[in-house]
Amino acid sequence: MTIPTVPLPGGGAMPLLGFGTWQIQGPKAYEAVRDALEAGYRHLDTATMYGNEAEVGRALKNSGVPRDEVFVTTKLPPQRAGHERATLDASLKALGVGAVDLWLIHWPPNRGRSVAVWREFVLARDEGRARAIGVSNYGVDEIDELTAATGVPPAVNQIRFGPSLYDPKLVTQHRERGVVVEGYSPFKTTNLHDPVLTRIAAAHGVDPARVVLRWHIQREIVVIPKSITPERITSNAAVDGFTLTDDEMAAIDGLSRAR
Numbered sequence: 001m002t003i004p005t006v007p008l009p010g011g012g013a014m015p016l017l018g019f020g021t022w023q024i025q026g027p028k029a030y031e032a033v034r035d036a037l038e039a040g041y042r043h044l045d046t047a048t049m050y051g052n053e054a055e056v057g058r059a060l061k062n063s064g065v066p067r068d069e070v071f072v073t074t075k076l077p078p079q080r081a082g083h084e085r086a087t088l089d090a091s092l093k094a095l096g097v098g099a100v101d102l103w104l105i106h107w108p109p110n111r112g113r114s115v116a117v118w119r120e121f122v123l124a125r126d127e128g129r130a131r132a133i134g135v136s137n138y139g140v141d142e143i144d145e146l147t148a149a150t151g152v153p154p155a156v157n158q159i160r161f162g163p164s165l166y167d168p169k170l171v172t173q174h175r176e177r178g179v180v181v182e183g184y185s186p187f188k189t190t191n192l193h194d195p196v197l198t199r200i201a202a203a204h205g206v207d208p209a210r211v212v213l214r215w216h217i218q219r220e221i222v223v224i225p226k227s228i229t230p231e232r233i234t235s236n237a238a239v240d241g242f243t244l245t246d247d248e249m250a251a252i253d254g255l256s257r258a259r
């Protein structure tokens with residue numbers, strides 16, 4: 001399986017498909033991440049808040065997949081503003097890695113503390129403890145505030161995304177700023193029984209979930225589906241054996257309620 005990547009500003013590349021781990025903890029998290037790596041995912045999305053970094057790290061280590069072949073993202077909870085260094089240290093220790101590939105501010109912190117947090121992120125990147133830094137759940141104005149204050153734009157903004165939320169203008173605004181869009185909750189935001197998706201899925205002999213993932217990849221939006229079901233973990237990874245036509249892409253764009 002070949003998973004396409006998107007270049008990150010400042011170097012490196014991010015696989016367009018990753019494995020989401022929210023609401024998976026303990027042995028289930030370990031098993032799911034082992035299954036995901038076995039199925040071919042080479043990108044894992046976790047967060048301090050998910051309480052599963054140790055299981056993600058253990059699964060990565062025991063998988064036998066070399067560390068440098070897996071893109072690992074974690075996130076700082078906004079309540080940890082002012083404690084950035086200790087929080088990243090704890091993440092690195094739990095994950096058992098010397099650096100993460102991407103460290104995100106999980107949500108904008110309160111009381112205008114975003115710029116101060118971002119300065120700590122820039123420091124962590126400069127020190128090599130996070131290879132790339134970004135944000136999550138930020139608006140374009142909030143991104144501009146960080147860039148104006150530091151000269152360093154976030155490499156990525158991870159936002160709730162899916163065909164129903166597709167807003168080409170918002171995607172363009174990110175691209176104009178050199179910010180990669182990463183979408184989360186691709187299935188929770190989608191009616192997988194929608195006739196547009198079932199028709200296209202049948203035409204390619206795949207399930208609607210894979211059509212949704214393939215649509216993200218062809219739009220160059222990073223997508224990070226979560227599953228604890230081994231068959232789904234495997235089938236969600238099989239997104240490279242078919243290509244959606246321009247008409248099919250446009251039909252899926254048409255599911256958007258965001259325009």
Ligand SMILES: NC(=O)c1ccc[n+]([C@@H]2O[C@H](COP(=O)([O-])OP(=O)(O)OC[C@H]3O[C@@H](n4cnc5c(N)ncnc54)[C@H](OP(=O)(O)O)[C@@H]3O)[C@@H](O)[C@H]2O)c1
Binds near residue numbers: 137186232
């Ligand atoms: N930055 C943020 O604030 C933020 C917020 C939310 C999520 N995220 C990240 O994004 C990841 C994905 O989002 P998410 O977990 O909210 O939701 P999601 O990936 O959209 O949906 C997960 C749900 O879809 C089901 N599912 C998985 N594969 C399926 C398939 N092939 N067919 C039908 N149903 C399927 C899963 O069931 P089973 O597990 O039972 O198979 C689970 O109930 C998270 O895990 C997390 O890493 C980030």
